[in-house]
Amino acid sequence: MSYLPIQQLLKTAQIGTDVTVKGWVRTKRESKNAVFIALNDGSTINNIQVVAEAGQLPEETLKLITTGACLSVTGQLVASQGAGQAIEVKISAVTIYGPADPDKYPLQPKRHSLEFLREIAHLRPRTNTFSAILRIRHALAFAVHKYFNDNGFFYLNTPIITASDAEGAGEMFRVTTLDATKPPLTEEGNVDYSQDFFGRETNLTVSGQLEGELGALALGKIYTFGPTFRAENSNTTRHLAEFWMIEPEVAFNDLEDNMNLAEDFVKTVIRYALQHCADDLAFLDNRLKEEEKTKKKEEQSELGLLEKLQFVISNEFVRLTYTDAVEILVNSKPAKKGQFQYEVSWGVDLQSEHERYLVEKHFKKPVILTNYPRAIKAFYMKLDEESSTTPGQTVRAMDVLFPGIGEIIGGSQREDDFDKLVARMHEVGIEPEALWWYLDTRRFGSAPHAGFGLGFERLVLFVTGMGNIRDVIPFPRAPKTAEF
Amino acid sequence: MSYLPIQQLLKTAQIGTDVTVKGWVRTKRESKNAVFIALNDGSTINNIQVVAEAGQLPEETLKLITTGACLSVTGQLVASQGAGQAIEVKISAVTIYGPADPDKYPLQPKRHSLEFLREIAHLRPRTNTFSAILRIRHALAFAVHKYFNDNGFFYLNTPIITASDAEGAGEMFRVTTLDATKPPLTEEGNVDYSQDFFGRETNLTVSGQLEGELGALALGKIYTFGPTFRAENSNTTRHLAEFWMIEPEVAFNDLEDNMNLAEDFVKTVIRYALQHCADDLAFLDNRLKEEEKTKKKEEQSELGLLEKLQFVISNEFVRLTYTDAVEILVNSKPAKKGQFQYEVSWGVDLQSEHERYLVEKHFKKPVILTNYPRAIKAFYMKLDEESSTTPGQTVRAMDVLFPGIGEIIGGSQREDDFDKLVARMHEVGIEPEALWWYLDTRRFGSAPHAGFGLGFERLVLFVTGMGNIRDVIPFPRAPKTAEF
Numbered sequence: 001m002s003y004l005p006i007q008q009l010l011k012t013a014q015i016g017t018d019v020t021v022k023g024w025v026r027t028k029r030e031s032k033n034a035v036f037i038a039l040n041d042g043s044t045i046n047n048i049q050v051v052a053e054a055g056q057l058p059e060e061t062l063k064l065i066t067t068g069a070c071l072s073v074t075g076q077l078v079a080s081q082g083a084g085q086a087i088e089v090k091i092s093a094v095t096i097y098g099p100a101d102p103d104k105y106p107l108q109p110k111r112h113s114l115e116f117l118r119e120i121a122h123l124r125p126r127t128n129t130f131s132a133i134l135r136i137r138h139a140l141a142f143a144v145h146k147y148f149n150d151n152g153f154f155y156l157n158t159p160i161i162t163a164s165d166a167e168g169a170g171e172m173f174r175v176t177t178l179d180a181t182k183p184p185l186t187e188e189g190n191v192d193y194s195q196d197f198f199g200r201e202t203n204l205t206v207s208g209q210l211e212g213e214l215g216a217l218a219l220g221k222i223y224t225f226g227p228t229f230r231a232e233n234s235n236t237t238r239h240l241a242e243f244w245m246i247e248p249e250v251a252f253n254d255l256e257d258n259m260n261l262a263e264d265f266v267k268t269v270i271r272y273a274l275q276h277c278a279d280d281l282a283f284l285d286n287r288l289k290e291e292e293k294t295k296k297k298e299e300q301s302e303l304g305l306l307e308k309l310q311f312v313i314s315n316e317f318v319r320l321t322y323t324d325a326v327e328i329l330v331n332s333k334p335a336k337k338g339q340f341q342y343e344v345s346w347g348v349d350l351q352s353e354h355e356r357y358l359v360e361k362h363f364k365k366p367v368i369l370t371n372y373p374r375a376i377k378a379f380y381m382k383l384d385e386e387s388s389t390t391p392g393q394t395v396r397a398m399d400v401l402f403p404g405i406g407e408i409i410g411g412s413q414r415e416d417d418f419d420k421l422v423a424r425m426h427e428v429g430i431e432p433e434a435l436w437w438y439l440d441t442r443r444f445g446s447a448p449h450a451g452f453g454l455g456f457e458r459l460v461l462f463v464t465g466m467g468n469i470r471d472v473i474p475f476p477r478a479p480k481t482a483e484f
Numbered sequence: 485m486s487y488l489p490i491q492q493l494l495k496t497a498q499i500g501t502d503v504t505v506k507g508w509v510r511t512k513r514e515s516k517n518a519v520f521i522a523l524n525d526g527s528t529i530n531n532i533q534v535v536a537e538a539g540q541l542p543e544e545t546l547k548l549i550t551t552g553a554c555l556s557v558t559g560q561l562v563a564s565q566g567a568g569q570a571i572e573v574k575i576s577a578v579t580i581y582g583p584a585d586p587d588k589y590p591l592q593p594k595r596h597s598l599e600f601l602r603e604i605a606h607l608r609p610r611t612n613t614f615s616a617i618l619r620i621r622h623a624l625a626f627a628v629h630k631y632f633n634d635n636g637f638f639y640l641n642t643p644i645i646t647a648s649d650a651e652g653a654g655e656m657f658r659v660t661t662l663d664a665t666k667p668p669l670t671e672e673g674n675v676d677y678s679q680d681f682f683g684r685e686t687n688l689t690v691s692g693q694l695e696g697e698l699g700a701l702a703l704g705k706i707y708t709f710g711p712t713f714r715a716e717n718s719n720t721t722r723h724l725a726e727f728w729m730i731e732p733e734v735a736f737n738d739l740e741d742n743m744n745l746a747e748d749f750v751k752t753v754i755r756y757a758l759q760h761c762a763d764d765l766a767f768l769d770n771r772l773k774e775e776e777k778t779k780k781k782e783e784q785s786e787l788g789l790l791e792k793l794q795f796v797i798s799n800e801f802v803r804l805t806y807t808d809a810v811e812i813l814v815n816s817k818p819a820k821k822g823q824f825q826y827e828v829s830w831g832v833d834l835q836s837e838h839e840r841y842l843v844e845k846h847f848k849k850p851v852i853l854t855n856y857p858r859a860i861k862a863f864y865m866k867l868d869e870e871s872s873t874t875p876g877q878t879v880r881a882m883d884v885l886f887p888g889i890g891e892i893i894g895g896s897q898r899e900d901d902f903d904k905l906v907a908r909m910h911e912v913g914i915e916p917e918a919l920w921w922y923l924d925t926r927r928f929g930s931a932p933h934a935g936f937g938l939g940f941e942r943l944v945l946f947v948t949g950m951g952n953i954r955d956v957i958p959f960p961r962a963p964k965t966a967e968f
Contacts, residue, residue: 003736005636005704022736024702024929041735042703043636070701070929072736098900098930105928122695122921123928125702134703138638145629152489152527154622159959160644160711161657161688161726163966173645173681174664175657175688177715180675183664191664197657197715197725198966204645204659211606211959211968217554218508218609219526219618220489226711227644231661231681241681242645251525252487252506252556416582437606437968444589444607445508445554446582475643475695482647482682484695484921 003072007043013077013087021048021089022072024126025100027109028065030054036082037065039073042125045132045279049080049088061094067109068100068126114471121475122484129287132280133472136273137460141225143272144246144456147265148223153248156215156222158208163200164435171231172203173241204229207453208247210380210438213414216249216449217441223248225456233479237468240457242477249451255382255396255413258450259319259368262400262409266454267313273463274309281306281463288465301404305465308403317366317400322350323390325369328362329354349376355399355406372397379424381412398452405462411452418442487556491527497561497571505532505573506556508610509584511593512549514538520566521549523557526609529616529763533564533572545578551593552584552610598955605959606968613771616764617956620757621944625709627756628730628940631749632707637732640699640706642692647684648919655715656687657725688713691937692731694864694922697898700733700933701925707732709940717963721952724941726961733935739866739880739897742934743803743852746884746893750938751797757947758793765790765947772949785888789949792887801884802847805855806834807874812846813838833860839883839890856881863908865896882936889946895936902926 003020004012013019023041030036033054038047050073057065065071072095080088102108106120107127117124124130148155161175177197178184184192193201208224215222224247231241248261274281285305292300303311329335329344334357342351350369359367371384371394381395388394400409415421421442422432432439460472470476475484487504488496497503507525514520517538522531534557541549549555556579564572586592590604591611601608608614632639645659661681662668668676677685692708699706712729732745758765769789776784787795813819813828818841826835834853843851855868855878865879872878884893899905905926906916916923944956954960959968 007636022931023704042638043705068929070931097932098926098928100928107928122698122924123702125699126929131703134640134699135638138633138640141639142629142633145626149622149626152491154526154619155625156618156622156958157711157728159726159961159966159968161713161961161966162968164968171661173659173661175659176664177655177657178664180658180660180662180667181669181673185665189665197717197963198961199964200966202966214606214968215609215618215958218607219615220507221527227641229645233681242643244641440606442582444582444584444591445552445610447506447554448581474640474699477643477645477682479681480683482643482645482684482686484643484646484648484698 005043006039006041006046006048009048010044010046010087015077015079015087017077018074018092019077019089020072020074021050022097023048023070025065025067025069025071027067035062035065037071037073039071040131042131045128045135045283047085049082049085050075050091051088052091052094056091057094061096064096064099065094066100066102066105068105068107070097070100071095072097114468118470118476125474128283130471132283133460133464133466134474135280136277136284136464137472139273139276140269140460140463141456143269144225146272147268148221148248151221153221153223153250154215154219156208156212156219156224157226158205158211158215158224160205160227161198161202162205163198163202164210170206172206173229173231175202175204206230207245209249209451209453210435212247212249212451213438213449214441216251216451217445217447220252221248221250235479237470240469240473240476240478243469243473244456245453246456247451247453249449251447251449253413253450254448255370255398255450258411258413258452259317259370259398262398262411262452263317263368266400266409266459269459270309270463271313274306274313281309284464284466303403308465309463312366312402315365317368318363319368319370321371321389322369322373322394323371325350325358325367329357332357332362347373347375352406355401356403359401359403359406366403367401368398369401370398371395372399377412379428379430380414380421382415383420383424396450400452402462405458408458408462409452409454411450413448413450416442416446416448418446489527490523490525490530490532493532494528494530494571499561499563499571501561502558502576503561503573504556504558505534506581507532507554509549509551509553509555511551519546519549521555521557523555524615526615529612529619529767531569533566533569534559534575535572536575536578540575541578545580548580548583549578550584550586550589552589552591554581554584555579556581598952602954602960609958612767614955616767617944617948617950618958619764620761620768620948621956623757623760624753624944624947625940627753628709630756631752632705632732635705637705637707637734638699638703640692640696640703640708641710642689642695642699642708644689644711645682645686646689647682647686648694654690656690657713657715659686659688690714691729693733693935693937694919696731696733696935697864697922697933698925700735700935701929701931704736705732705734719963721954722942724953724957724960724962727953727957728940729937730940731935731937733933735931735933737897737934738932739854739882739934742895742897742936743801743854743882746882746895746936747801747852750884750893750943753943754793754947755797758790758797765793768948768950787887792949793947796850796886799849801850801852803852803854805873806853806857806878807855809834809842809851809853813841816841816846831857831859836890839885840887843885843887850887851885852882853885854882855879856883861896863912863914864898864905866899867904867908880934884936886946889942892942892946893936893938895934897932897934900926900930900932902930
C-alpha cells in the first residue's frame with residue numbers, strides 16, 4: 001500500500017483523491033456527528049485531520065484510537081469544514097498498527113515539563129517541540145555538509161579513539177578492554193597498557209583539529225563533523241560529555257580568511273534553516289514567546305527567536321582585538337558601577353558576562369574578538385608578528401560571540417613555524433616527541449593555515465531557542481546520565 | 485593575495501591572465517632551458533605545471549624546491565608547449581612556505597608500498613592514491629547525506645557512549661574515568677561502577693540501530709551516520725576496531741520496501757561518485773589494472789574498477805530467499821566437487837566463498853538474500869508469518885551481496901509485536917528489563933518498520949577498488965594500532 005508522508009501530502013494534495021495516511025494519534029475529539037483525529041507522522045509539525053462519522057467505526061476500534069496509537073487510514077481527501085486546516089481525510093478504512101494504553105502511555109496531550117521529557121528521551125521525539133528540534137538539527141547538519149561541499153572542502157573522519165593526550169582541551173575518557181578488577185600491572189605497579197587492545201593507553205578524542213591539520217596540509221580544505229568528548233564533571237545547561245563538533249581547516253588561510261569563512265559559514269547555515277524549517281521555527285518562536293511571558297519584564301529577551309536569527313544573518317559581525325575589547329569593558333558602565341561579577345583587565349580570560357555585554361549592550365551585533373593573550377590560548381596558535389601592536393604577547397586567535405549564547409566558534413591561524421611551535425610546546429609542558437606526527441607537517445612542506453571549531457549543539461541551541469543543551473541532542477550524555 | 489584552488493583553475497583558466505597557485509611540489513625536472521615543477525594542492529588529482537626559465541630563480545631558492553616543499557607561485561597562465569598538460573604557469577614570483585629536506589622527507593617520487601604508507605598515515609594523504617581515496621570518501625559521504633535528505637529522512641545522532649550491552653553485535657570497548665590501578669570495589673569485590681563518570685558501566689556503541697528505531701517510530705524516516713566500534717581481535721583486511729556506519733530506519737516499511745531502499749540507495753551513491761570523481765576513479769582504475777598485471781592470470785579479476793561500478797548500477801539486484809540460495813549452492817559444481825571449504829546445508833551461516841559463488845559465478849549480478857533462519861540472526865528481526873513457506877523458522881532479514889566484497893548491507897524488517905519480541909529476547913538470553921526503553925516503542929504506538937546497516941568503509945573499499953580496509957579510512961584503528 002503506497003502512501004505519502006504527511007509533509008508531502010499537505011503540499012501536493014488534490015481534493016477528491018483517495019489517499020492513505022499513516023502516523024500517530026496526537027488528539028482525538030468526538031462531536032455529536034463525527035470523530036476528529038489529528039494524525040502526525042513526524043515528517044512535519046503539521047497534523048493531518050482524519051474524520052469518521054459518528055457510529056462509523058466499531059466501538060472497540062474507537063476505544064483503541066487514543067493519543068500515541070499508530071494508525072493507517074485510507075479515505076478521500078476533502079476540503080475541511082472546520083477551522084485550523086484546509087483539508088482533511090474522510091475515513092473509509094482504519095488499521096490500528098499499535099495502540100497506546102492511555103493509563104500507561106506517558107505522553108498525554110498536555111504540557112509536559114522539559115525535565116520530565118528528558119527522563120523519557122526515548123519517547124520525546126514524538127512531541128511537537130522535540131520533533132521540531134530534531135528536524136531543525138537535521139537541516140542544520142545537512143546545511144553544514146552542503147556548505148563545505150559547495151565550497152570545495154573534503155569531509156575528513158578524524159579518529160575517535162586516540163592515543164594522543166597532548167591536546168589539552170579537557171579531561172578525557174579512557175577506552176579499554178583490560179580486566180577492570182585485576183588489570184595487568186608492570187613491575188612498578190602501574191597498569192600495563194601494552195596488554196590493552198591498542199597496546200597503549202587510549203582515550204576518546206576531545207578534538208579532531210590536530211589530525212584535521214594533517215588533512216588540510218595535504219588536501220587543502222577539509223572539515224570534520226563528528227562526536228567529541230569531555231569527561232568534565234560539569235552539570236550545566238551548556239555542557240555535554242558527548243557532543244558533535246565541526247572543525248574546518250584550510251591551507252593558505254590567515255586569520256582574516258578564517259574570520260570571513262566563519263562568518264559566511266554560520267550565516268549560510270542559519271539562512272538555510274530559516275528557508276527550510278519555516279514551520280518548525282514558527283512553532284518554536286511561538287513556544288519561546290509563551291515562555292517569555294512567564295518571566296519578569298526585565299528578564300524577557302528583547303528579540304524573539306526568528307528576529308534573533310534574522311539579526312545574525314543580516315548584520316556584519318563586528319571585528320575587534322581582545323585588547324580593544326578589554327578597553328571597552330574597563331570603561332563600561334557595569335565595570336565602573338562594579339556590576340560585573342568578574343573584574344576585567346588585560347590578560348584575563350573574558351567571562352560570559354563580558355562577552356554578552358559586548359554583543360548585547362555595546363555593539364548590539366555578533367562580535368569576533370581576535371588576537372588574544374598567548375597565555376590564555378592553546379599552544380598551536382600562531383604568535384603575532386613583530387609588526388603587530390602586541391608583538392609576541394598575543395596569538396592570532398578568534399572567538400565568535402553570539403547574543404544569548406556567548407562563544408559559538410573558537411579558532412585561530414596555526415603556528416606554522418617548526419621552531420616557534422616546538423618552543424611553545426616546551427613552554428606549556430608538551431613533549432614534542434609525543435606529537436612527532438603533528439610536527440612533521442611543519443618539518444615537511446609547512447604552510448600558513450587556519451581553522452576553527454563549532455560545537456554543533458551550541459548552534460542548534462541558538463537556532464531552536466532552547467535553554468538547555470540536553471534538549472537539542474537526541475540522547476544526552478552527562479555526569480551520571482547515560483540512559484538509552 | 486586571492487588565489488584559486490588548482491581544481492578550479494584548470495576548469496576556468498583563461499590563457500594570458502596572471503594567477504597565483506599554491507601547493508606542494510610533486511616533482512621537479514630541469515632541462516637546459518627551464519625548470520618544470522608539478523604542483524598539487526589536494527583539490528584534484530591533477531597537478532599544475534609551473535615553469536621558470538633556466539637561471540631565473542636564485543640557486544638557493546631552486547635548491548629548496550624539492551618534492552614535498554610548499555610553494556606559492558605567481559605568474560602568467562600560458563598554453564603549455566610540452567605534452568601532458570594544456571596549460572602551465574610561467575613563474576614571475578615564488579614564495580617558499582615550507583621546504584621538505586629530501587634526505588628526511590619520506591615521500592619521494594617513487595612507488596611506496598601500501599604497508600609503508602600505513603606507517604606514515606599522517607603524510608599519506610599527500611600521495612596521489614590516498615588523496616584520490618579521501619576525495620572519493622568525501623564524495624560518497626556527501627552523496628549519503630544528500631540521498632537521505634532528498635528522500636525526506638532526518639539525520640539522527642544516536643549515542644556513542646552507551647550503557648546498553650544487550651545488542652549482541654560484538655565485543656565492546658569500556659569507557660571509564662575510574663582509577664585504572666585501584667578502581668573502587670563493591671563489598672563483593674566487583675568494580676563499583678556507580679562511582680564511574682556515568683554512574684554505571686558504559687561502552688562504545690556497536691550500532692545505532694536500537695536508538696534509530698526510536699527515532700523512526702517518531703519522525704518516520706531517519707538515518708544514522710556515525711562511528712561504531714568492535715573490540716574484536718581480528719587483524720584482517722576487512723575489519724576495523726573503529727568504523728563509520730550508515731543505518732537508515734523507516735516506519736511503515738516492510739522487507740520489500742527495505743530491499744527497494746537499499747538497492748536505490750547504494751546505486752545512487754555509486755552513481756554520484758562516478759559523476760563527481762571521474763578523474764580520481766580513472767586514476768584508481770588504472771592503478772588497479774597495473775596491480776592486476778602482477779597477478780597470475782587465473783587470479784586477475786574479470787572486471788576493471790570502473791566496469792565493476794557500472795556493473796552494479798546498471799543491473800537489477802537478484803532477490804531470492806536463503807532457502808533457495810542454499811538449494812543452488814548444494815547443487816552447485818563446487819559443492820559436488822568438494823571445492824567449498826565449508827559445507828552448505830539449510831541452517832548454516834553462509835561463508836564468503838558461498839556468497840561470492842552466488843554473485844560472481846551463478847547470477848553474475850549483485851544479490852539480495854532474504855528470509856534467513858531465525859537461529860543465525862538477531863533477536864529484533866521479524867519472524868516470518870504463518871503464510872510463508874518457512875513459517876516461524878525464518879526471519880524477514882536481508883543481506884546485500886556485492887562482487888569481490890561479499891556482504892555490504894545487512895538489514896531486516898523489525899519485530900513490531902511486543903509479545904513476540906519479548907519471547908525472542910528470552911530465547912537469546914536478553915533481559916527485557918535491560919531494554920525497557922526499546923520495548924516501549926512496541927508497547928506504545930508500535931508500527932511495522934524496517935532498516936539496514938552499511939559499513940561505510942566497505943562501500944569506500946568497493947568504490948575505490950582497494951584491497952585493505954585500513955587504506956580507506958584516514959587513521960585506522962585495529963589491534964595494537966592507534967597511532968596519530
